[in-house]
Amino acid sequence: MRRVTGGLAALAVLMITACAQEPPAPDLARLGFTTGAFEAQQSAEQAFASGLSAAEMSDFHRAVSARPHMAGTDGAREVAEYLQRTLSGFGLETTTYEYQVHLSHPRDVQIAITAPTRVPLSVIEPSSDLDPDSRHPELTPGFVAYSASGDVEAPIVYVNYGLPADYARLSAAGVDVSGALAIARYGRSHRAVKVHTAQEQGVRGIIFYSDPADDGYVRGAEAPDGFWRGPGMLQRGNAKFSWFWHGDPLTPGVAASADAPRVDVAAAPTLPRIPVAPLPWSEARKILERLDGPVAPAGFQGGLPFTYRTGPSLSVHLKVAMDDGLKTIRNVVARLPGRGPQTVLFGTHHDAWTFGAIDPGTAMAVLLEMGRGLGALGRQGWQPERSIEVAFWDAEEYGLIGSTEHAEDFQQSLREHAVAYVNTDMYYQGRFDAGGAATLRDFVVEVARDTPDGDRSVLDGWRESEWARQTPDRRRQGRGAFDVELRALGSGADFVPFQVFLGLPTLSLEFIGAGGYGFGTYHSNYDTRAYFDRVADPGFRQGLVLARLLGTTAMRLANAEIVPYRYSHYGRQLATALAGVPAWGVDDEGRTVLAIDVSRAERLAGDVATKAEALERALDAALARGALDADMRQTINMRLARLEQRLLNEDAPPDERWFRHVVHGWNIYAMYDGQPFPGLAEAVRLRDEARRDAELEAIAAGLTRLAEGIDEVHALVR
Secondary structure: OHHHHHHHHHHHHHHHHHHHOOOOOOOOOOOOOOHHHHHHHHHHHHHHHHOOOHHHHHHHHHHHOOOOOOOOOHHHHHHHHHHHHHHHHOOOEEEEEEEEEEEEEEEEEEEEEEEOOOEEEOOOOOOEOOEHHHHOOOOOOOOEEOOOOEEEEEEEEEOOOOOHHHHHHHHHOOOOOOOOEEEEEOEOEOHHHHHHHHHHOOOOEEEEEOOHHHHOOOOOOEOOOOOEOOOOOOOOEEOOOOOOOOOOOOOOOOOOOOOOOOOOHHHOOOOOOOOEEEOOHHHHHHHHOOOOOOEOOOOOOOOOOOOOEOOOOOEEEEEEEEEEEEEEEEEEEEEEOOOOOOEEEEEEEOOOOOOOOOOOHHHHHHHHHHHHHHHHHHHOOOOOOOEEEEEEEOOOOOOOHHHHHHHHHOHHHHHHHEEEEEEOOOOOOOEEEEEEOHHHHHHHHHHHHOOEEOOEEHHHHHHHHHHHOOOHHHHHOOOOOOOOOOEOEOOOOOOHHHHHHOOOOEEEEEEEEOOEOOOOOOOOOOOOHHHHHHHHOHHHHHHHHHHHHHHHHHHHHHHOOOOOOOHHHHHHHHHHHHHOHHHHHEOOOOOEOOOOOOHHHHHHHHHHHHHHHHHHHHHHHHHHOOOOOHHHHHHHHHHHHOHHHHHEOOOOOOOOOOOOEOOOOEOOOOOOEEOOOHHHHHHHHHOOHHHHHHHHHHHHHHHHHHHHHHHHHHHHHO
């Protein structure tokens, strides 16, 4: 393998070395650094970049994607042991943490049309001569984790995306779903939302498939050579109701140790009560093309070459038998110790539904290469001010379990010492995608500007791609006031517990392809090294860019004399978001269904911006003139790192309010999108005046605490 990849590696190293040897920018000012400190910092960053290797990344990637490794299996244990050995070999302090969590594996999944004629349907993805891994004996049938076990035979109804509005359209058309099975296409929202909605509608079981209109030939070239899903590829996933809490479904707010108090399985609000299973579209079409009944409502037509109808006209048998219970998961955390008490935490996950060559093997290879580079610097005597930790979480695919158990287990230490959590879940050759706390936007812009990507910087590409994604109306206004922003983080990756449960400043930094975070082999048997080499990132060119960007991010967050937050930008972003909130209470006909007065919150957001601007000017000036000694910098940094936590609402226990951040949340009806002011958004959805008032008060209280915290830091600088 080294002979095959050596040429690519040598070329990549030459490219990176050339970039690292470019003359430094004439302006060496960077957030949180004096000029002298940044000169030393830049030397260390160049040494890190010059050591990056495509050959090493290739070796790491091949090792972690060689075998299926679902959480709770021998494959996952083997990967964790490899990570422990490898990270320790880099000279990093490496620890494996074990938890006992409620997992869900398939014993038997069967689907068949039973009337008017019997047609068995396959939940086994066909093997491919192009990819020998697709015949691996440890691959499972298609399944959905946390499906209830059940055996149902009933008429089946096509319910489009399976969201509340779809059922309302069916009801208006006279289609009764109560007591039926449902078949729904993936897209628009998380599968768990569709399962929960089906339960509420009286559906007895639900089958998912990926329609070609959403993920298939209608969108473009299919796997194995294209970006979109092929006909025999199904999508696994979990159906845990994670809007109650993330992590282990039975231990909200506490680590899932062997003796942890647990919610009774039969009463757990996180677990579905109906059977669920997936099909590839080649099998799902055998149901859809046989349905009669009314023509499906407008918006229900998918990409298959026939008219979609609702049914019910077929009887379908769905049988699911699951093996549920406590199983061991393993988080592996490596540490390069710093001089001071603070920590910067990076993470990805290591479990996968099958081989995980892209999800998460790409991110694993990048973070392993980053760890190798940091370990090499450490052996040469480089020590950052703050410790850098690189974590590989288990059971992410089951609903962010490993990362959540870590956050719950070490919540006091993390809240006291962590300055940021940075996640990368996977990458693909494509556009730069950055999300996270607005406080870190200016910092990410600087790092992206300083990271080369071919003949331009990552920032140049980021600005071009974001401008291309603007609406026509916005583009007609011109670029004058346009700049990139970090997208709001909602859910779907391991940043969630750190952002909304602990209140840490959080980032997600990745490159993504044409279809966003979906890709043709996503959660299928074909997420293999062969697909990676053909389509995702041949030669690890994009991976080298991401490794450099993440390494630079780590080294600057770890070494900045003053942590590079900009709460002034946060305050302005909050004010902008609040300005749009009153429209939430207006229906499609322009009627106000719930009045929302955000004037108090807007004034407080303005106070945050004004006070933060004054603080930032004072800090920048004091740092430049050398007025802050090491002890004062440490005191200031410890205070700054806790400011985000002032936006947590901790008035209720975790089983009642696990999502504690009053600003950041998850819009469960929009896949993984972030939702500003999530409690208030839920009050509007429910048209609940009492909850509206309580949430407005919680937002005001959080902003007041934040402004007071900024004043307290400013008092140290004056």
